[in-house]
Amino acid sequence: MSDKYNNFTDFYPFYLSQHTNKVCRRLHFVGSCFIIALIIYVAVFGVYSLLWFIPVIGYGFAWAGHFIFEKNRPATFIYPIYSLVGDWVMFKDMVIGKIKF
Secondary structure (H helix, E strand, O other), X not given: OOOOOOOHHHXXXXXXXXXXXXXXXXHHHHHHHHHHHHXXXXXXXXXXXXXXXXXXXXXXXXXXXXXXXXXXXXXXXXXXXXXXXXXXXXXXXXXXXXXXX
């Protein structure tokens, strides 16, 4: 991870290269689904204190995928904003079938 990325367009192919293991991608996907469900729950029931679980859920599933299955270090340690955006772009790409689930 020695390259310096100055824009997301250049970063995203690298991000995808760090998610070649299907279990890792699926864990990212499941974590993102749980985050969406949590946000909907909070919006409906107004339990705003549950929003503190968003990073726990998101990073928990993603980092398990990286450390256990992908066997690499999450890019979020060096590129936190690009990685956050990359996770949601990858989620969208999996939903529309551009990236294999």
